[in-house]
Amino acid sequence: MTRRLFLFTAWCLVMLGGAVASTLTAWSPFADDEREQHSGPSGPSHK
Amino acid sequence: MIAGRTLQCPSCGGSVRVHAVGYTVTVACQYCGSELDVAHPDVRLITEYHRDATRLSLPLGSRGMVFGTEYEAIGALERTDGDAAWTEYLLFNPYAGYRWLVDYDGEWTFGVMLVDRPDGDAETVTWRGARFTRDGAAQTIETTRVHGEFYWRAWAGDRVEAVAFERGDETLSGERTGDELTWTHLVPVPRRDIGQAFGRDDATPPRVSPSGGGVASRAVANFARMPASDERDLAAMLGLAFTTVAMILMVMAFLSGPVTRAYTRVQVPIGATREGLKIGTITVSRSWQFVTITADSENFTNRWVDLDYSLVNRATQQSIDAYGLVEFYAGRDSDGSWTEGSHHARTLVSHVPRGTYDVYVDASAHDWPNDPAPDASNPWGMSETTSVWIEARTGGVPWGNFWTMVVLLAAAPCMMLWWRLRNGDSE
Numbered sequence: 001m002t003r004r005l006f007l008f009t010a011w012c013l014v015m016l017g018g019a020v021a022s023t024l025t026a027w028s029p030f031a032d033d034e035r036e037q038h039s040g041p042s043g044p045s046h047k
Numbered sequence: 048m049i050a051g052r053t054l055q056c057p058s059c060g061g062s063v064r065v066h067a068v069g070y071t072v073t074v075a076c077q078y079c080g081s082e083l084d085v086a087h088p089d090v091r092l093i094t095e096y097h098r099d100a101t102r103l104s105l106p107l108g109s110r111g112m113v114f115g116t117e118y119e120a121i122g123a124l125e126r127t128d129g130d131a132a133w134t135e136y137l138l139f140n141p142y143a144g145y146r147w148l149v150d151y152d153g154e155w156t157f158g159v160m161l162v163d164r165p166d167g168d169a170e171t172v173t174w175r176g177a178r179f180t181r182d183g184a185a186q187t188i189e190t191t192r193v194h195g196e197f198y199w200r201a202w203a204g205d206r207v208e209a210v211a212f213e214r215g216d217e218t219l220s221g222e223r224t225g226d227e228l229t230w231t232h233l234v235p236v237p238r239r240d241i242g243q244a245f246g247r248d249d250a251t252p253p254r255v256s257p258s259g260g261g262v263a264s265r266a267v268a269n270f271a272r273m274p275a276s277d278e279r280d281l282a283a284m285l286g287l288a289f290t291t292v293a294m295i296l297m298v299m300a301f302l303s304g305p306v307t308r309a310y311t312r313v314q315v316p317i318g319a320t321r322e323g324l325k326i327g328t329i330t331v332s333r334s335w336q337f338v339t340i341t342a343d344s345e346n347f348t349n350r351w352v353d354l355d356y357s358l359v360n361r362a363t364q365q366s367i368d369a370y371g372l373v374e375f376y377a378g379r380d381s382d383g384s385w386t387e388g389s390h391h392a393r394t395l396v397s398h399v400p401r402g403t404y405d406v407y408v409d410a411s412a413h414d415w416p417n418d419p420a421p422d423a424s425n426p427w428g429m430s431e432t433t434s435v436w437i438e439a440r441t442g443g444v445p446w447g448n449f450w451t452m453v454v455l456l457a458a459a460p461c462m463m464l465w466w467r468l469r470n471g472d473s474e
Contacts, residue, residue: 003142008284008459012291015452019295022448023302026335030447031397032369043351043415044376044387 056081064108066121067139071196075122077107082193082202104150104247105136107195111244113157113236116143120245122195128186128209137197145198147231148241155241156218161230165212165219172212172219174232179212179219186210188222281467284460292453299449303442305332310439313410314432315352318418320411326439328361330403338396339443340406344373345434346390349416351375352435355409356394360402367404369396373435376415395445406439 022028053064054074061078065071065085072086103123110119118138125134133151140146147158165172170181190205207222218233241247309327329338340356351374358367371394377386412433419431 002280005280005283005287009287011459012287012456015456016291016294016298019298019448019452020302022445023299024333024335026303026333026337026398028337028395028397028445028448030395030445030451032371032394044378 054083054085056083065196066108066119067141067196067198070139070198071121072199073193073201074196075193075201077194080192080194084200085196103134103136103194105134105148105241105245106247109245109247111241111246113138113146113148113244116140118143118146120148120195122193122197122201124190124194124201125192126188126190128188132191137195147233148236149233153238155236155238156233157236158220158231158233161219161232164228164230165221167212174219174230177214177217179214179217182211182213182218184210281460281463284463288456288460291456295452296444296449299444303337303444306440306442307332308438308440309406311437313408313435313437315410315412315435317350317412317414317431317433319430320409322409324408324410326356326406326408326437328403328405329358329439329441331399331401331441334401335398336441337443337445338399338404338406338439338441340369340371340394340396340437340439342371342373342392342394343436344375344390347433348375348377350412350414350433351388352410352412352433354392354394354435354437356396356439357407357409358396358399358404358439359407360400360404362402367396367399369394395443395447397445399441408437410435 052068053062055061056063056076056079059076059079059081061076063074063076063083065074072084074083074085075081076083105120105123107120107123110117112118118140120136121139122137123134124137125132127133131151133149136148136150138146138148145160147156147160149156149158161174163175165174165179167173167179172179186209188207188209190201190203193201193203205224207224209220209222212219212221216235220231220233222229222231307329309329311324311326313321313324315321326340331338338358340354342352342354344352351372354371354373356369356371358369359365360367371392373388373390373392375386375388375390377384379385
């Protein structure tokens with residue numbers, strides 16, 4: 001196994017560990033929090 | 048980068064530097080050519096010579112980048128098969144290990160010792176899925192002179208039985224000494240690249256081959272790009288990334304449960320808000336879980352529905368809020384008809400602690416660009432509504448996390464692939 005492949009394997013394990021940890025703690029930076037108070041009305045963005 | 052130690056030649060007193068300390072077994076004195084045994088704490092004289100060192104086309108101690116790794120030439124063997132003579136340089140990098148660089152009348156090949164042996168018979172062998180065909184008869188190769196240091200006891204006069212198998216420009220060379228059989232994978236490299244890599248413009252000029260083709264070939268062109276090991280690395284990395292992505296998806300799908308659901312249909316008034324509508328009750332039975340709320344509306348156009356969710360913990364009465372939006376628009380302009388949005392919305396609530404939750408929604412719908420005017424003839428009548436089906440459930444795959452990890456995993460192999468294609472296209 002080359003050094004590069006070894007490092008990438010370690011990176012994959014880090015990602016897998018991160019997936020386990022984020023799932024067990026139900027953590028996500030992409031959660032849909034409460035909408036901002038000052039958000040304006042909706043409407044199409046089509047120009 | 049490459050550490051070493053210096054010792055004194057017992058024969059001539061010259062300072063001899065050992066580069067691969069701990070690996071090197073024999074060293075040839077660069078001044079008198081005597082062979083020294085450095086495997087023991089006290090340096091022993093194996094064979095004493097008094098001769099001038101040969102001028103090598105690649106001086107020992109010179110360093111160069113070969114296939115992305117810096118190697119140092121630490122040893123050289125002058126060898127012959129009785130008809131022709133050539134020089135084999137032993138390269139060393141403390142992290143990558145040993146490699147070979149063979150100078151055969153100005154034609155250079157780069158060799159990697161194989162750990163995984165080829166399978167086959169006397170005529171063909173298969174190595175890593177590639178088939179190699181035998182090239183010529185077995186030969187006896189003799190080492191005539193030894194320079195520098197080696198990881199085995201290298202002697203002038205060593206003999207090996209060698210056989211070569213070829214596949215295009217690549218060669219598998221097998222050498223047998225007693226019961227030991229070692230294999231080396233060799234690819235040709237251009238002389239100019241050797242000269243550039245080791246800073247030698249006077250590397251041996253190339254011999255003109257009978258075919259006149261020299262060593263210009265696909266494998267030669269690959270020298271500046273990537274070695275065979277890089278291509279195998281790339282395939283392995285892509286496979287590893289794919290496997291990891293599949294495992295991550297399974298982890299996210301199976302570890303996010305258990306699942307409890309609540310479901311209801313909501314009639315949302317246009318231009319007004321319905322507050323405190325209860326969707327149902329769900330139970331978070333793990334320390335933390337995601338809660339996924341999906342909303343599907345009837346088939347409206349040019350309308351949006353604001354959905355403010357609240358998860359109220361029955362025990363503490365604390366509320367966790369989230370927001371969803373269903374919107375769909377359509378129109379026609381100079382480019383033709385267009386649509387925007389969806390009748391489906393998915394809301395992910397993260398880090399919801401253990402407990403039983405009542406799920407509420409405040410829903411309001413609006414037409415675009417303006418809400419409909421109230422019916423003046425029936426001011427107490429029901430206003431127009433739109434139907435939205437809402438489901439709240441514990442668990443769910445956090446797709447934002449998933450796709451971020453996919454990008455992070457694919458970045459390295461994709462960069463390698465891009466680099467390879469870019470260099471390939473530029474030739």
